[in-house]
Amino acid sequence: MSMTGQKTRTIPKQEVKNLIQLLTVSISNITYLRSMFPEEAYSNRSMDGLPLKILMEKNKCKPAATLASWLVGAFDALEKRYLRELLFIIYVDPAMPDKVHEMYTFKFSYPG
Numbered sequence: 001m002s003m004t005g006q007k008t009r010t011i012p013k014q015e016v017k018n019l020i021q022l023l024t025v026s027i028s029n030i031t032y033l034r035s036m037f038p039e040e041a042y043s044n045r046s047m048d049g050l051p052l053k054i055l056m057e058k059n060k061c062k063p064a065a066t067l068a069s070w071l072v073g074a075f076d077a078l079e080k081r082y083l084r085e086l087l088f089i090i091y092v093d094p095a096m097p098d099k100v101h102e103m104y105t106f107k108f109s110y111p112g
Contacts, residue, residue, distance in 0.1 A: 020075050021047075023106060027071060027088060028055040030104065034090070037064040081110045 025047070032042055032053040041064035042053040057072065059065035077083040090102040 016079050019078060019108075023071065023074070023078075023086070024054060025052060026104070026106070027067070028053060030088065030090075030102075031055060031064075031067070036090075037061050078108065083108050 028042065029052070031037055032055075037055070037059075038061055041055060041059050041061040043056050045052045045054045055064060055068055055071075057065075057068040059068055074083060074086055084107070086106040086108075088104040088106070089100055091097050091099055092101045093099065
């Protein structure tokens with residue numbers, strides 16, 4: 001129970017694990033299919049026999065490592081039930097970040 005007397009509910013560990021896997025696979029595949037990072041930035045994994053390219057957290061490619069660390073922060077916020085929305089925005093020209101090329105929105109809600 002929290003200091004205000006309200007009950008807090010944590011998300012079951014398996015649900016958190018599934019959400020983290022979903023986000024990891026989604027972001028990894030978006031970046032891989034758009035060749036945003038070199039091949040070495042990804043590891044080969046399999047999920048139910050489906051081959052996947054997964055962005056590695058420990059990465060020699062600095063931009064890939066940065067994105068991976070941001071995702072780890074998002075996972076922490078998800079576990080603590082703080083994360084309500086995650087936007088993954090792709091722009092082509094770094095000089096024009098207001099010109100969005102693609103945008104992905106992941107929304108989260110929590111029971112109770």
